[in-house]
Amino acid sequence: MAQPRSFAVSGRPAVEVNQVLRNTYMLLSLTLAFACLTGVAAVAMNLPPFNFIVYLVGFFSLSYAVNKTADSGWGLFWTFAFTGFIGVAAGPIVGYFAAVNPGIVAQAFGVTAAAFVGLSIYTIVTRRDFSFLRSFLVMGFWIILGIIVCSFFFDLSPFAAAISGAMVLIAGALMLYQTSALVLGGETNYIIATNNLFVSIYLMFMNLLALFGIMGGDD
Numbered sequence: 001m002a003q004p005r006s007f008a009v010s011g012r013p014a015v016e017v018n019q020v021l022r023n024t025y026m027l028l029s030l031t032l033a034f035a036c037l038t039g040v041a042a043v044a045m046n047l048p049p050f051n052f053i054v055y056l057v058g059f060f061s062l063s064y065a066v067n068k069t070a071d072s073g074w075g076l077f078w079t080f081a082f083t084g085f086i087g088v089a090a091g092p093i094v095g096y097f098a099a100v101n102p103g104i105v106a107q108a109f110g111v112t113a114a115a116f117v118g119l120s121i122y123t124i125v126t127r128r129d130f131s132f133l134r135s136f137l138v139m140g141f142w143i144i145l146g147i148i149v150c151s152f153f154f155d156l157s158p159f160a161a162a163i164s165g166a167m168v169l170i171a172g173a174l175m176l177y178q179t180s181a182l183v184l185g186g187e188t189n190y191i192i193a194t195n196n197l198f199v200s201i202y203l204m205f206m207n208l209l210a211l212f213g214i215m216g217g218d219d
Contacts, residue, residue: 021182023190027079028197034080035087035198042091049092056148058085063195070191079191083198090206097209108208116175116201123179130180133173140170161214164207171204 050058062082069075098105123130147163150156156163178196181187 017183017185020188020190020193024182024193024197027076027190027194031079031083031194031198032201035083035090035202038084038087039091039094042088043095047088047092050089055089058089063199066195067192070189070195075191079195082195086198086202090202093206094209097213101213104209104212107212108205111208112201112205115172115204119172119175120179123176124183127183128180129184130173130176131186133177136173137170137177140166140173144170161211164210164214167207168204168211171200171207174200174203 062078062085065078066075066082069078094105122128143166147156174196178187178193178200182193187193
């Protein structure tokens with residue numbers, strides 16, 4: 001695998017970089033709000049959690065569609081389709097935790113929001129180059145796929161806390177990597193950047209929810 005390129009050598013004009021940054025955070029805000037709306041709608045309609053296979057097919061196929069069309073207007077359509085799908089998938093799970101212990105949902109939301117804002121501000125202010133995290137994220141992606149495959153054959157519930165903790169770390173690394181790419185001009189497409197940041201927020205929130213649920217004794 002090739003060595004990750006340093007974002008700091010992109011040499012793109014600051015005005016261009018700032019425009020991509022603004023567009024990314026504006027679209028991210030809209031997609032997060034849309035995912036919340038679809039999640040609330042799923043709870044209101046009392047939809048059951050997705051079948052795991054259906055969820056995986058939907059997640060990867062819609063994410064693929066976003067990346068394939070990110071340079072056209074269709075990229076926006078598939079971005080909202082992807083984030084809306086995630087909202088519907090997460091809605092019943094979040095609704096369950098909210099019914100059992102609303103404090104767990106509030107804690108997971110608060111920690112996720114604080115982590116995202118804190119890591120974003122730190123990266124924007126310091127302008128640190130986190131391109132070295134690419135190898136860690138690639139490794140994390142394959143580990144996640146391995147866990148998914150193993151879950152079909154083995155009971156991984158005894159390792160649930162460790163798995164969720166690892167997912168939180170991967171999500172935090174993705175936030176740093178993508179924000180650094182935006183700030184230093186390594187990322188030129190705000191749709192792809194939005195998709196990556198949305199996934200990082202989603203991963204962190206859902207796995208913190210699972211962690212707090214385990215620590216709180218909710219099965």
